[in-house]
Amino acid sequence: MSERTIPTPVKAFGALALLALAALLPLVVTEPSQQNFLILILMGAQLGVAWNIVGGYAGQVSLGHAVFYGIGAYTSTMLLLTLGLSPWVGALAGGGVSVLFALAMGWPCFRLKGHYFAMATIAVAEIVQILVTNSEFLEGAVGLSLPMDQSGWGVLIFLSKLPYYYVILGLLVLTVLTAWAIERSHIGYYFRAIKDEPEAARALGVSLTRYKLIALSVSAFLTALGGSFYAQKEMFIDPGSVLAGAISIKIALIAILGGVGTLLGPVLGAAVLITIEEYSRTLFGSTGSGTDMIIYAAMIILVAVFSPSGVLGLLGDLRRFLPGARSKGPDMADKMEIRP
Amino acid sequence: MNTAPLLAVDGLGKAFDGLVANRDISFKIHHAEIVGLIGPNGAGKTTLFNCLAGFYTPTTGRIAFEGRDITGSSPESAAALGIARTFQIVRVFHSMTARENVMVGAMLRDKRVREARKRADAELAFVGLSHRADVPASDLTVSEQKRLEVARALATDPKLILLDEVMAGLNPTEVREASQLVHRIHQRGIASIIVEHVMEGIMPIAHRMLVLDYGAKIADGTPAEIAENPAVIAAYLGD
Numbered sequence: 001m002s003e004r005t006i007p008t009p010v011k012a013f014g015a016l017a018l019l020a021l022a023a024l025l026p027l028v029v030t031e032p033s034q035q036n037f038l039i040l041i042l043m044g045a046q047l048g049v050a051w052n053i054v055g056g057y058a059g060q061v062s063l064g065h066a067v068f069y070g071i072g073a074y075t076s077t078m079l080l081l082t083l084g085l086s087p088w089v090g091a092l093a094g095g096g097v098s099v100l101f102a103l104a105m106g107w108p109c110f111r112l113k114g115h116y117f118a119m120a121t122i123a124v125a126e127i128v129q130i131l132v133t134n135s136e137f138l139e140g141a142v143g144l145s146l147p148m149d150q151s152g153w154g155v156l157i158f159l160s161k162l163p164y165y166y167v168i169l170g171l172l173v174l175t176v177l178t179a180w181a182i183e184r185s186h187i188g189y190y191f192r193a194i195k196d197e198p199e200a201a202r203a204l205g206v207s208l209t210r211y212k213l214i215a216l217s218v219s220a221f222l223t224a225l226g227g228s229f230y231a232q233k234e235m236f237i238d239p240g241s242v243l244a245g246a247i248s249i250k251i252a253l254i255a256i257l258g259g260v261g262t263l264l265g266p267v268l269g270a271a272v273l274i275t276i277e278e279y280s281r282t283l284f285g286s287t288g289s290g291t292d293m294i295i296y297a298a299m300i301i302l303v304a305v306f307s308p309s310g311v312l313g314l315l316g317d318l319r320r321f322l323p324g325a326r327s328k329g330p331d332m333a334d335k336m337e338i339r340p
Numbered sequence: 341m342n343t344a345p346l347l348a349v350d351g352l353g354k355a356f357d358g359l360v361a362n363r364d365i366s367f368k369i370h371h372a373e374i375v376g377l378i379g380p381n382g383a384g385k386t387t388l389f390n391c392l393a394g395f396y397t398p399t400t401g402r403i404a405f406e407g408r409d410i411t412g413s414s415p416e417s418a419a420a421l422g423i424a425r426t427f428q429i430v431r432v433f434h435s436m437t438a439r440e441n442v443m444v445g446a447m448l449r450d451k452r453v454r455e456a457r458k459r460a461d462a463e464l465a466f467v468g469l470s471h472r473a474d475v476p477a478s479d480l481t482v483s484e485q486k487r488l489e490v491a492r493a494l495a496t497d498p499k500l501i502l503l504d505e506v507m508a509g510l511n512p513t514e515v516r517e518a519s520q521l522v523h524r525i526h527q528r529g530i531a532s533i534i535v536e537h538v539m540e541g542i543m544p545i546a547h548r549m550l551v552l553d554y555g556a557k558i559a560d561g562t563p564a565e566i567a568e569n570p571a572v573i574a575a576y577l578g579d
Contacts, residue, residue: 186447206444
């Protein structure tokens with residue numbers, strides 16, 4: 001945790017400067033397709049930071065986060081289509097449903113450890129995708145379209161990209177602040193203790209089930225908000241676009257690529273991953289369905305072999321060559337150590 | 341209140357699929373008492389610890405803490421009641437600093453990070469690790485990690501602490517320091533049960549010794565009595 005050595009005022013200034021830069025960026029980048037690219041990075045970053053709360057800090061690797069993303073997207077969209085409810089309320093409702101689902105799913109799944117927990121999350125997400133695909137109520141594989149006849153802040157539908165940019169930036173800031181607050185509180189300490197040595201944590205009075213459920217619930221809530229945003233931005237959702245297994249992998253990969261258990265690692269991970277993804281799309285065209293999975297697989301191998309602590313860890317390694325640099329904390333391979 | 345035992349174990353047994361690790365063990369621990377728990381390898385000492393700390397549910401028997409039945413309670417509720425432990429094979433939180441390790445213990449009684457940090461610093465000073473507070477726990481020596489586990493356990497404000505081989509692998513100077521540490525824990529009014537193979541570490545400070553062999557208690561007495569007990573000598577030297 002090399003960033004711990006940076007004094008707080010410097011960090012606060014750095015964070016504000018970064019935020020100001022992000023807020024001013026679309027004034028320079030005015031091309032809609034490029035603004036869209038920035039929005040995609042912020043969306044990925046938000047999901048990565050949210051995943052990191054349970055997968056990074058608490059060390060409970062979920063490969064089924066698409067389920068929370070999908071719940072968010074479907075809940076806000078259905079509430080808008082059936083009751084005409086504003087997506088602002090719908091997104092919160094989606095978050096609520098997502099938390100309930102996380103509790104129901106976490107209760108049995110957290111009895112499983114390590115790889116088995118990860119496998120259970122894959123299974124749950126796949127089941128939900130199949131159920132939604134076959135649900136007439138949710139229009140199955142046909143998907144749901146948002147109404148095209150209105151726009152504005154009330155319905156959270158815009159004709160230009162710019163408002164979407166600021167909405168997702170706000171959501172990212174909210175997500176980072178949540179992760180930051182957790183990191184600094186006793187909950188963050190408990191998460192790290194559970195990840196390092198669950199038995200020792202129990203001996204110190206930490207209830208594993210309670211704190212794992214807290215981690216999954218907070219993460220699920222924030223992921224669902226990301227899902228609602230996706231629905232508002234694309235104005236169309238179907239099981240393939242919000243519940244697919246590839247989304248779960250992508251969310252986890254963003255955090256792993258950037259640096260698990262670090263506050264801003266996932267932001268960096270999103271920037272790298274989304275950039276590669278977009279360039280490969282121009283290179284191979286959209287015909288090559290499955291190229292994204294090949295890219296994800298290649299990145300997982302590269303991270304595992306060359307920099308288990310992610311891009312942030314790589315930067316830390318470079319810092320070690322600077323004078324006065326101290327050794328950094330254990331790398332991701334240690335942090336993600338999974339006990340059978 | 342002080343006349344009632346802190347811990348009362350009655351007829352405790354633990355079997356794993358027919359393998360009996362503990363059988364019909366009964367004893368009492370009083371407030372602030374130092375009790376040594378010895379016995380040959382495989383005698384069931386660590387199993388007994390795991391039963392007391394809530395990690396195992398006993399197959400038979402009762403455990404009462406401050407007069408309250410705690411048989412089969414979870415480790416976290418045992419900790420909340422005031423039973424702390426260390427591990428035979430150290431289990432420090434390796435991604436955290438020494439101070440952060442102890443803070444996790446302190447948070448059992450006070451969730452505020454600032455207060456936990458104060459408490460952690462006090463406990464690190466108590467075990468003599470103040471100078472290592474900011475060092476990652478994984479960079480500490482094994483002897484330091486063992487003391488860190490003691491500090492972490494003490495930070496939970498226990499009434500009883502279970503120390504599992506905290507003196508193993510220490511040099512004679514370190515053994516003496518560890519003995520003094522146990523004595524200072526006693527002076528704080530905390531009872532301790534100490535599993536130990538290092539006799540010169542435990543015999544001078546223990547008020548009482550429990551001896552296990554093949555899962556059963558074969559002796560219970562002062563260190564002097566134990567040293568002359570024929571059953572104990574037979575267990576250690578073979579009959």
